[in-house]
Amino acid sequence: MSRPTAVTFGVAGHEITDQERDLIKQIQPFGFILFRRNCGQPKQVRALIADLKSCVEHDPPIMIDQEGGRVNRLPSPPWPPFPAPGALSIIEEAEIGTLDDAVYWHARLTGEVLRNINVSVNCAPMLDIPAEGSDDGVLGDRTISRDVDVVETAGLHYVRGLREAGIVPVIKHLPGHGRATVDSHAALPVIDADIEVLEASDFRPFAAASLLYGDRVLGMTGHLLLPQIDDKPVTLSAKIIQDVIRDKIGFAGHLMADDIEMGALSGYSGNAIGDRAKHAIEAGCDSVLFCAPKPDLWMEVADAAGEISESGWASWQNAAGSSKAAATPMDHESFLSHHRRWLTPALVALSNQRKQHDPTAG
Template structure:
């Protein structure tokens, strides 16, 4: 049985200790970062070793949004544009914007699948909010919920067409946060009725996504004490309730400074609040062992959602990457469809 966790690892190769830990802890999936990436052959070999360690075709995740957030970097890999570029194009020509973002994510899917990576922590469907912390910024498609939702769906379609499972983030919306949750606990004091029609709206429109990642953000009008990741009120009433998301819900990284308490407590609180899985990214063995003591085997609705998410990794459709890239470049350079 697989456990309700996704783990990172320390370096470019799986160590003997990591292999033994993953075999025993049986995480549902893995996540790669820049420290795990050197050359294509090395990444492919690492993906095989990770799946061998757990004995099944476990999902392997990466953050490959484009712009500031891409773990596969030039010159070995393509520099994908940040989300804001597609929002700007959409405002000039809706059809061109939608086609371009779908193509971009179909290309990302091809790049990932060539390595054995089959899940992407994208698209980011947080809003751009003036005066908020810059952690989202150009990672967002727009200030307008409808534009974010439409481009986010096209991005999701591009990944799925390429056999890659998407993760929408950061539910129910990180764009208004007043701090970087990697470093501190952000608070949003905006009234719920405003959030429902702004920040929450893109997630409602993409509530059929297979997976979503929580925001380590306090929404004080709903829960004044706990961030969404640790808030039963936020998960039950907002994420599962008014937004209507019924896919696999994973926490954002448990090691981020927005959360308090030991790693074990952070994991227990996330799962207790309603997350299906916890995510731990830094690859530190001591922390992973601590989390493993708190994480149960996947079961019930969480297992059903995990199986459905894994099943959306289908055989990619036919796609000519060279002509797809040429078409994307033409759309971005002209700002209009021919």
């Protein structure tokens, strides 16, 4: 069997359309990513995933962005609620336990939910360090803390929690999105900081995870411009991917380009979606994300991305096998008990905050 195409696609709804099915069988994409539009009920999601897998000749990663808080792809109900990582500080403040433990259980319980529906990859943790003046509309409580020392340590506990649930983590957004003042979905953030400053802060959580876990985690690029290093965005920059992400940070795993349709890449590589895919792969990304359900563009993206490299395929297989080996079982009663202890206090605190701002809120 030849290796799959170096692209991960998102599909339109709760079921695969005939057009999507035909193209998936032709293209043999590396993986699939789920969004809220794909997630109605657990049984339905399992059926969708089984159908996606039946269309390809390899075992594809099934990805999701399930961070908690506003990035919740699994609606509650029917799935249990998860607070944003940034809300977990209440656990330490209320002397229930340490933040590191709360972060671990947030990840572990998230992973249990994902494993139950046969999702294999969570695009988390976000290890970005918000800087003064950064865009809280993008990061905000999605980040664990504004303190690099806290994120450096807690991020490792998050990775461990996902892996012990059998889920492959994705550290993002390499090499650090925390200084962005605009949303990369719409425009290109410019991070005009010295490399020495970035090494002392932004890079550290990624370097810690890379040192401890090697190629047992995946990574996702941020669409950022670092003008003191290169005049191309990170995702399209061979210099940044090799010299910074691979060498300085030491990331050795499978590197995915964040969604190549995002506005940050407009004006670079032209506006053709295929050019973006081609240049991301040439720069050193192992695969690209194309998340919008636009099957009319799939063949263009696939032709440009080409077959996944031997090293990119091997690093994915290592990460997947390692997470399966790290998984330890958890029964339903244990899940409920840990959810009540570690996550419910944060959910209650957030609900109370909403009621203070809006007395009519439920």
